[in-house]
Amino acid sequence: MDGHALSPAADRPPDTATREQAELDQRAAMDRFLAGVECRALRIAEIAVRDRDDALDIVQDAMIRLVRHYARRPQAEWAPLFYRILQNRIRDHQRRAQVRRRIFGWLDRRDDDGDPLPDPMDRAADGPAMEPEHRQRLDGAMQALDSAIAALPERQRQAFLLRALEGLNVADTAAAMGCSAGSVKTHYSRAVHSLRATLGEHWQ
Numbered sequence: 032m033d034g035h036a037l038s039p040a041a042d043r044p045p046d047t048a049t050r051e052q053a054e055l056d057q058r059a060a061m062d063r064f065l066a067g068v069e070c071r072a073l074r075i076a077e078i079a080v081r082d083r084d085d086a087l088d089i090v091q092d093a094m095i096r097l098v099r100h101y102a103r104r105p106q107a108e109w110a111p112l113f114y115r116i117l118q119n120r121i122r123d124h125q126r127r128a129q130v131r132r133r134i135f136g137w138l139d140r141r142d143d144d145g146d147p148l149p150d151p152m153d154r155a156a157d158g159p160a161m162e163p164e165h166r167q168r169l170d171g172a173m174q175a176l177d178s179a180i181a182a183l184p185e186r187q188r189q190a191f192l193l194r195a196l197e198g199l200n201v202a203d204t205a206a207a208m209g210c211s212a213g214s215v216k217t218h219y220s221r222a223v224h225s226l227r228a229t230l231g232e233h234w235q
Contacts, residue, residue, distance in 0.1 A: 060223060061102055064109050065094050068197070072117055075192045078181050079121045089124055093117040114207035118189055179229045183222050186210075190218035191226070 069090065076086035093116045101112050180188055186208070193204045194215070204219075205212045 057102065060106055061098060061109070064106070065097075068110070068113060069094075071197050072113070075196065076117065076121055078177060078192070079185075079188065080124055082183065084115075085124060089120045090117065093120050096120075110197075111203040111206035114193055114199065114204075115209060118208060122185075175230055176226070179226050181224065182229070183225060184216075187218045187225065188223035190215050191222035194219050 072090045072093065073083075073086055076089045080086055080089065088183055093113060096107065096116050097113045101109065153186065160205045180191065183191065189208055190204060193199045193207055194201075200206065201215050202216045208215065
């Protein structure tokens with residue numbers, strides 16, 4: 032036998048092991064990123080759609096889309112990409128909800144006895160009941176802040192949550208919202224002034 036016969040490992044390109052390790056590292060980094068943004072993303076979605084179950088679905092779908100389409104992009108791009116996907120999914124949900132509300136408004140929904148049925152969209156609009164731990168943790172100021180943020184116009188709410196809650200810079204917020212940096216500054220400034228006027232002594 033030739034003393035220079037190739038080992039099995041030598042049958043692969045020399046950079047295969049390095050590439051495989053890089054892919055493992057990238058997957059691990061993505062897992063850490065998703066774990067780090069999950070709670071904040073859920074809060075953003077829940078404030079926007081006023082339903083925790085719908086918010087969970089929106090966040091999970093945004094995460095899946097990020098992994099499926101952008102996992103190989105540089106890690107620095109993940110945050111703006113994720114939040115842009117999240118905002119798009121929130122808008123899709125809100126548009127579908129508006130359609131459902133119109134449909135339910137046109138239909139005379141009654142049970143077998145002829146009595147009107149409650150509109151499920153009315154219940155959804157009220158939002159879910161708070162969990163006991165959450166109720167104990169939040170004080171009046173926090174509840175007032177949530178209500179005030181939810182009442183903001185959509186673009187102001189997006190800018191405020193991405194800048195104040197998630198901590199994205201202006202450029203990344205602009206990428207996430209699909210607008211210019213100047214628009215981000217305008218929306219954020221208006222949101223802050225509106226919240227201060229609404230919350231008064233509750234403003235922290």
